[in-house]
Amino acid sequence: MRIGVFICHCGMNIAGTVDVERVREEVKKIPGVVFATNYIYMCSEPGQALFEEKIKEEKLDGAVVANCSPTLHERTFRNAAARAGLNPYRVEIANIREQCSWPHGDYPEAATKKAIKIIKATVEKVKKNMLLYPPRIDIKKKAMVIGGGIAGIQTALDIADGGYEVYLVEKTPTIGGKMIILSETFPTLDCPQCIETPKMTDVSQHPKIHLLAYSEVEGVEGYIGNFKVKVRRKASFVDWDRCKGCGDCAEACPVEVKNEWERNLTLRKAIYRPFDQAVPGVFTIDKRGIPPCRARCPIHLNAHGYVMAVKAGEWKRAQEIVRKERDFVFAATAARICTHPCEGECKRSEVDSPVAIRTIKRFVTDWEFREYGGPEIDTEIKEERDKKVAIIGAGPAGLSCAFDLRKLGYKVTVFEKLPKGGGMLLTGIPPYRLPKDILEREVKVVEGLVEVRYNTPVDRELFREILNEYDAVFIATGAHKSRGMGIPGEDLEGVYHAVSILKKINFGEPVDLGKRVMVVGGGNSAMDAARSALRLGCEVMVVYRRSRAEMPAIPEEVEAAMEEGIEFHFLRNPVEFIGRDGRLERVRLIKMELGEPDESGRRRPVPVPGSEYEVEVSSVLLAIGERPDLSFVDGIELTPWGTVKVDELTLQTSNPKVFAGGDCVTGPNTFIDAVAHGKRAAVSIHRFLEGKDLKEGREGELPWKSELAGDKSLAYRKGRIVQPHLPVEERIKTFSEVELTPAEEDIREEARRCINCSVCSECGLCVLACEPEAIVHDMVDRIEEIEVGAIVVATGFELMDMKNLPEYGGGKIPDVIDALTFERLLAPAGPTAGVPKRPSDGKVPESVVFVSCAGSRDPAHGVAYCSRICCMYLAKQAMLYKHAVHHGKAYVFYIDIRSNGKGYEEFVQRAKEDEGVVYIRGKVSKIFQRGDKVVVWGVDTLTGDRIEIEADMVVLATAMLPSPEAKRLASMLRLPADEYGWFQEAHLKLRPLETVTGGIFIAGAAVFPKDITDTVSQASGAAGKVLALFSKPELTREPTIAEVDVEVCAGCGNCEAACAYGAIEVDPVKRVAVVNEAVCEGCGACSAACPSGAVRLRNLSKEQIFDMVRVATEEY
């Protein structure tokens, strides 16, 4: 070995403490060292010349430079070695400054000894250093910029101007960032409309820039020069290539939500362009998912959609949604008798009461009947099919299924016992709720399309024939057999089942119930029976064994019955029917009380012993439930409750070709669930006959609970509509329909009450309005994979939420706003045309207090750092406020005024001197509302007075925080961020635009709060870094990275888990670890994690470390 040692004095930095001459003498004695010298500044030009000269002269094959930290001059001397013909990786630095002379300045002797040891150890290392050659890698000369604020815009423009392609990714539908929200900018008072919009336009027109608006980075792979980025192109539901930006769609859209670009001061539509100068200048639909009403509806009728169409007065469109979009044969029936589970989920009820969705539907179907003379439904059969389907039962389930299957082209035959269709709608629902002609017209829709064999009861024999003859069967025979009570006297004349009496009434047969009728039960049938009996002229009492709260009947029905004068006796139950000569005379009742909840969750009624009493009645109508009659089915499994056993989703029975739905499956249930069964069975039967999987992709078909909720603060202030009714006196005498058509004005008002849980309602009015046919409601997100060589992260900042400042009102005081919101109030193009007005009452504020450091410089409650720009923008805002309101008073509470930029201090002085802005030194302690004023409690620390200001408005300079996406991005890009989430620079002072990951740069307020000047400078700087990278034909990498001894490696994967850079992975075939040379940073985590010592860092092997430790610990 021929090793040379070069000891630097570093002026007095080293030589002042360490006896460099003695060191030289000592290290010369080390075996292998052939030369040692010292010099005052080794890093200087003559020092380097000396180094090169001696390498050549002494024919050195290794060198140790004893000086400062290797981060400073390792590269310097390795380059010098290369120039002198020595492999640079045979040069090592012995740090005798930071690790020796500086910390041990008071102990020269010890320091000298330590310096000798450090050099000795380093010499040992050099002895076993290998000759290394840097690997070379290609560069993809395209860049990606993440974030479309002013930083991203500037970076993209500069890189593109340098001749390289740039992908600019922006998560919102427009670029412009926070800057475009501003009114004017300090200190020049340029408005962003004048200085930023031209740049935005340049971006959109630059041939080298690909603008990916409304997109987010989903994943990043690869390494410097060779990144693969997955970008989610979020569905905008508008074909941007076709969109002309005319705005007709927004004009037509009935949904209004808060406009984020106006800081929620104004409203925008669900289809929107953030602002007129947006780039790209196209529209986007804000779609959040399926709203609770629609998700809950068993047939997923788009309630939100038709409510919005009604709001817009678009009756035809509303009719299409109600009737045609889901082929809803029974829409007009539903508008009258549906139990409206949608309303049960309606989030408006958290404000007051749910939107009257059924009443709105009623208006729509009434309009339809007037406009078209009856149901207007699409009956076109696109394709005829040969297969035959039999449907047993012409109720809502059977007929809905028949219609859907016929439209799919199947030959459908319906078998019905009765002479008319409608099932329970026909026999069980009295005409005052559902007029017969409405039902008939809807049944006729199906009759016109398929063969219905009336008066054809299906018995076992016919059922077997049907099974043989048809390719599939749908059983929908309902539940018509009434339950008995199982108490004495049920067979007396005068004790009837409510369903049989209702059926007689509905078929117009004579019924005689006598004078006093008792109805037993609390469901809808009980209400129907009671109200029907009342209309026959009887006195009616309802007896129910639980209390009103447990009644299963729709509340509206119960209320209507009460209004009509029906007596209700809760917590009572018959125990015996008593008669004379076989004819009912009295009922013996017992009182009940509520015990523990049963399996249905309702509290179980228990009889109160000894509380029996008797009541005289002429007849009793039992309405305590019905069950199906399935005596005709053969070879199909039933449940223990006597219903058909089916798969809940597909409704397939134990016989694969037989399906069943409606009440014969569920027991007595709602009409809309029966329709849903019919429609779902149609889908299943179609799939079955096509030989397809019955279940795949159908999860959404069952009713589900959507968690979406609209903005309650936007709730239209109006109570729920009261549906017009026939007057009580009139209606109890006839079977005429009770509920009447609501008025047009009223129904549009009701529709306005919707709070738009999903924002876009998919009402489709935009589709009608859009001439270029650009709206694509079924668009889905796309993932694009883009290869780039460099990435610039410029994701900007957010403001701290005022709710973090409870002593300043916590965001609850309307006239205490944050500074960005005030920018909009100052902006000439803003909602108040540049003259600030109070959010609470629209008054022009006569006095405004500006509060600095709201959350900044507050480690106890907010952030420890200074947000850096607030002093300046508060001065600007106070100034602009004074420009707008000349006689207004502006006060700024400050702790320190930080105005350290070009023209900044002068600007602040101008605010004080020229505009009369009053500056008060002290931090505000409390802000609260008193009357219509906002009271600010502060202090004037310069005079020692506590200060109270009664202001019209307060502006808080809330702390700046990293953009919320920064965290996600940081972990994706493997970029370190500080405790707040600001991206960390490779070196705060010397490498502020670089990150520890090669090829990824940062710029602007994503790094730390900064003003526009600094942001733009950084942006151009980052672009310069990218251009510098791209200007090289290829990249070299440090060779001092990990390598794997494949003989030893067992493929355990510990290294893979330890690597923070994803640079090492176990080859799945060879089962050994493989290092990606382009990615490895040489940190050594893998080597430490390796249990067998198979991974090691080049030129930092275990042997070298042991050698170094050995000499360092030797006695000296």
Next chain:
Amino acid sequence: MIGYYPGCTLKTVASIFDRTAREVFRELGVELRELKNWNCCGTVYSLASDDVMHQLAPVRNLIRAKEEGYTELLTLCAMCYNTLKRANELVRRDPEVLSKINDFMYLEEVKYDGSVEVIHGFELLRELEDKIKEKVKNPLKGLKFAPYYGCLLLRPREVAIDDPEDPQYLSYLVELLGGEAIDFPYATECCGSYHTVGAKELVYQRTYEIVNLARELGADALVLSCPLCHFNLDARAKELEAERSGFEHIPVFYFTELLAHAFGLSELQLKQKGTQ
């Protein structure tokens, strides 16, 4: 098991606080079992790090509680709550102080270990919400109350029973009882506390401002949980009427009085408007 620490003032001038609390909690199914042989808590928590002596009084009460097998000690007076709670937190945090205190009270049979939890009446009420709803017979309909927390239920932060800057519980309780709670910006302002003894002017000024704003905002009464605040905002306010023309006091109630009224156990004595 919950023990009850009434404190000195609930035994004297604030006896209505004690009485209504017992009645109300009984109605809610909780019998308040008073600690046997309790002593004064010291009324103020000593803030001097080298002053262990003044921690003896509160800790001795905690020893009493432990002795009687209570795991929680209920307080109503805000000052007692704060002093006992902070002393408890201190000995939990600092084992050295704890052993010093235990050594000092070597005659006690039970050594204290931080195991008793000091709670305030609000915390117990929070758990009894459903029961409260059930028991409301005589809702505080049409009455507006200014919720007043004062200092020691909310500050310092580590013993706060609610958000120190934006407390909500009293308003919630008032509304649970059918009354209306006004948004009261002075809910957490200090009443002047013990300066009522030596610097009355200060207390008068605080009382003047607090009561005036409550009136201005339409409150029929103040509701609070501290006998000292009660004294300053009520008795001192009445004195103030003579001194400052135009000033009028308003009724001041302990929160337990509101509960007792709503449960139909007693009637609030309101000044102008009747309870009808």
Next chain:
Amino acid sequence: MYVKIDHTKVKGDLVRKIEEISGVDVNRCYQCGKCSAGCPGAPFMDLLPSQVMHLLMTGRVDRVLESNTHWICASCFTCTVRCPKDIDLAGVMEAIRQIELRERKDFVRVDKLPERLNAPTIAMVSAFRKLTS
């Protein structure tokens, strides 16, 4: 005339004693003034709490002891919960009171109080605890 800064009093014994009793490093204060802005007793104080902090920082403890600020402070802790630097101002005031009380300098003279003091027990106990030695 200038107020002369006495080097020996900057972080001198008395300041250190106050720091020890209160557990507060007076140099943490950056003089924002929020404590003074929210202090309910401030109108009755000779010095604002933030001024007390600044005087302690610059070693002018005599000025602090001359003032009534620490006596007026009623330990309402408004300053403590709002201080951006988490300084327990109420603790500092207690420490200053302790310095005085340990020298037998009382703020309230029990012998000067009226015989029948119209105040509840807690008021008296706390006043004597805080304001008398």
